[in-house]
Amino acid sequence: MPLTLHPNITDPDGFYQELLDAHEGKTKADSDALNARLILILANHIGDRAVLRDALEAAK
């Protein structure tokens, strides 16, 4: 499945809030670490190298 850049998350506002809540009260260093873990977990879930490469490109 190719990388989708179209809306794909149900309840986008709810997700966004959960993302911010996860960082609530953290220092910059802890937040950076959390983000890094999150990226790794999501990347593994996707797995497909082509999709990951497209995502890296799209994020630049």
Place this chain on the structure above:
Amino acid sequence: MVAARYQTAVTLYPYQKVADQAASTPARHPVVIIGGGPVGLALALDLGQRGTPALVLDDHEGPGLGSKAICFAKRTLDIATRLGAGAAMVEKGVVWSLGKVFHGDGKVFEFDLLPEDGHRNPAFINLQQPYFETFLFDAIRRAQAGGAPIEVRGGNRVTDVRPAEDQVGLTVDTPDGPYAVEADWVIACDGARSPTRDMLGLSFDGRVFEDSFLIADVKMQAPFPTERWFWFDPPFKGAGQSALLHKQPDDIWRIDFQLGWDIDREEELKPQRICARVDEMLSAQTGEVPEYALEWTSIYTFQCRRMQAFRHGRVLFAGDSAHQVSPFGARGANSGVQDAENLAWKLDLMCNGLAEDALLDTYAEEREYAADENILNSTRSTDFMTPKSEISQVFRNAVLELAARAPFARPLVNSGRLSVPCVYDGLTLFGEDHLDGPPATRPGTPAVDCKLGQTFLLERLHPGFTLLAIDADTPEQIEAGGLLARRLELSAQTNPLLAERYLGNAPSAVYLIRPDQHIVARWPTFDHEAVKRASHIAIGKAAPCP
């Protein structure tokens, strides 16, 4: 005079005066190998066993003392087995499979490298380099006794190399003064500081890692587990960014501390300072310090670099002289021995007039490709172990934290990717893949071992080219373009492992395999024209017109 540059561990090839030294015109040798390290010795043995005379010139009389290579990988052991030195290595070496990875105070995970079925040799062994060289030399002695034309001259230092159109002139210094020889081919196996490279004015470019490693070999009799322990950010005082503990034969343990770039070498090498670190490391798991003694300590810095071209006319470079890697993954000696095996059969064909000059270019093509792969792997390991930026540190630590609780992150942890042989996908000498077979035995791969009753596939392959016929009809041998391939006939009907590794879903298969055991091409059944075509390709000749 030949002054020693280092202490030797054992005397193997003491200096002896030879007739060449008194010759009025320089004696001519087909192949002169400069340097009798692991690579030069393996090359000489391989050539000599094929019947091509090999003269090794080394400026010492045996392997150097002290901590160098300890980890020898399966492909190296397979090569050594073919050369008659493998069994002694495996018998003396330490085979291990359990490892633990730590991050700071905590254990991240443990692994068990369960061996795969049906291979003669283990994935790797730990063995001190002087033993490795001694076992190769023992095999050379046995081969010499059987008539193999190999000569190793210790105390012979090459001081000048003069390449010409039709030969290479060499000046050799000895305790009895200098003499000259000539060679058809010169193979520089003279190590990372290669004087030959300097004499030819060739460069050696790459990346220096700004890091120092303290290496301590420690002798201890304590019943300590035979496991590989690796720490990222070790908790011991001043232990640097990583630390490694690994067992060798003779109750010796290799300990590495990654100390960083800005260090006071003299201070760090003080025994009491080293012992303080070692005490903390050894007691980290058991709570007590076992009795031990320091055997050998030194500080190294590492680089990843290679020569732009491994072939310069009649002078070819192999081993550390051609490429250097950081030691994570044990890719130094292991890849150098593969250089030697790649070059041996090609030189042998050349010296016997059976191949054209272009065949030697493919040595460079294949081994430069392999060197790039090794450099890539060891650079990646180094980047994981020594993050180069703040964000790479953040990701590195995230991987380590996750690895403790989620299996997916463990393959991302990189404390060295152990040397595996290079697959020559798509390079000049490899032919067609007409079998819908397993990827692990596609053209370009080194043949995978497999148990065959009481023997193993790799040792059944012929010294020259092999036409492997599995449940297929082929002639006993086939000659094409100067290449002779002899048949090895097998059946997979009662050998599911052979079927899994060489047939996949196909009912039969025919493989053309090189003398270095790499697979050239494969087909479902014997097709004379196709095999002839592949045979030409395999030795760098133009295929005949159909």
